[in-house]
Amino acid sequence: MQKTKTRETNTQLIDRSARYAVEMLSGTGGTRVHAWGLTVEGSTVRVSRYDASGVMQSYPIDFISKFPRFAATIVAISLFDRERWGVQIAVDYPEGAPFIPRSLSGATVSFSHGSEKHVATVEESIFFQHKIMFGRCTSIHQARGKTIGDYALTIKFSQVTASRPWTEKQILDIASAAPVPHLPEVYGCSSMPAMSKGVWGAVYFADAAAVEQGTASADVSSTGAKYDDRAMTVLVTRLYQPLKSLTKVEEFGKAFIETVHGHHELYEKANILHGDISHANLMYWRDDQGVVHGILNDFDSAIVLNAEKEDERPLELLHTGTLPFMAADLFVDDASGRPKRYRHDLEAFTYVAIWCGSRYPAQQSGQALRNWELSIETTNAWCTGLFYHMCTEKKHIVWYMDAGGLFFTPEISALFRSVRMIAGRMCAGQANLRKEKYKDEEAEPRFKAHLPGGFDYDFFCEWYPYKCQCCNVKSP
DSSP states (O other), rough: OOOOOOOOOOOHHHHHHHHHHHHHHHHTTTOOOOOEEEETTTTEEEEEEEEETTTEEEEOOEEETHHHHHHHHHHHHHTOOHHHHHHHHHOOOOOTSSSOOOOOTTTTEEEEETTTTEEEEEEEEEEOOOSSSSOOOEEEEEEEEEETTOEEEEEEEHHHHHHHHOOOHHHHHHHHHHSSSSSSHHHHHEEEEOOGGGGHHHHHHHHHHHHHTTTOOOOOOOOOSOOEEEEEEEEEEEEEGGGGGOOOOOHHHHHHHHHHHHHHOOOHHHEEOOOOOOGEEEEEEOOTTOOEEEOOOTTTEEEEEOTTTTOOSSSSOOOOOOGGGGGGGGSTGGGGGGOHHHHHHHHHHHHHHHHHHHHHHHHHHHHHHHHHHHHHHHHHGGGGOHHHHHHHHHHHHHGGGGTTTTOOOOHHHHHHHHHHHHHHHHHHHHHHHHHHHHHHHHHTTGGGSSBBBBBSSSHHHHHSSOOOTTOOOOOO
């Protein structure tokens, strides 16, 4: 029996085209900042453009009845330069690089450090890349700068929201002046023009002006910017290693509490809340004596607070973070009207400790190895499914630990006896906060830096077995 070929709907075609765009943007080593796609349905074709701000799609063009228009479109696309094709232009490519480079390897970034000019050359390896289409789309590349030191650098490319009042470098400059320890050293920073200065602005702002002047045609629906305006930023820092890669318990424990301390100093001395505590943002460096030092990294989501430790921005701009580590009460139905607090970040540190502990390298076999694998499966549930289910999974695991399917290897179990105590006080504090809010709707603002019942920075440090002893040590 012959199969009948089913024809894809327009929605399916758009979905397929978007998947190809994600592949182009995330699989080209950071060389692309936007992608193009053509979707063909019958005798019509649509042109789509994908970038970190969103998707644009043309009206359908019938390539039979409107062939001249279709031909003009194809010719126009063929005349695109690198920038219009979506090639990353924040770097200078080496001579002889393909028109659309396959990677950033060999590309250079010029920057100023103090009064001196420097050039960093991107190496082959990609340290980190967000494989997504929208949002910051961060990619971090290892680099070398011959004139700035012997050690490796990182160059971070990130599509930051243009409305954000502070750059990552400005945040770190404020923190360094406080001074705050355990922060990355920044060598250079630059920004490209916002997307509203290009095609997005041409489409939306032109229509908005026409509407305002009363000269718009009847089919104009745009009355302003209906997209997330973003700008490519480039940040050059020293290369730090992920905290989760440490295999000695003593080194992990020491570096971890140093990042907690640095975060607290950031809040107390500089009125800055990090806002995105995750396993990927806790780093370390090793000094000449081989001693590790914790580094709190990635300030794209950091907030500068006022003197009362409040964020003055609209509440809808506040809710960012990494799902597995976000505080439990940021998942509830009324969370959109709730500002981020220091206690939310402290709660995230607790989740990071549990997450990393459950993944500590296993040297066991048999049931012990199976328990280790089960722990990874269990904590993976923190970032899949509905928000309610993620929150429920976290509460269940943190409350019951071993009984909830979470096991720690013998090498790290002593450390995590203390983490159990911290997590228990945290859960009790969450329950007490719900009771307080049930009695008094204005209770929440009173708990900026702690949960009722004593879950705060002092309790965390008291029960954590490692102490921060190198607060005056700075990264070279």
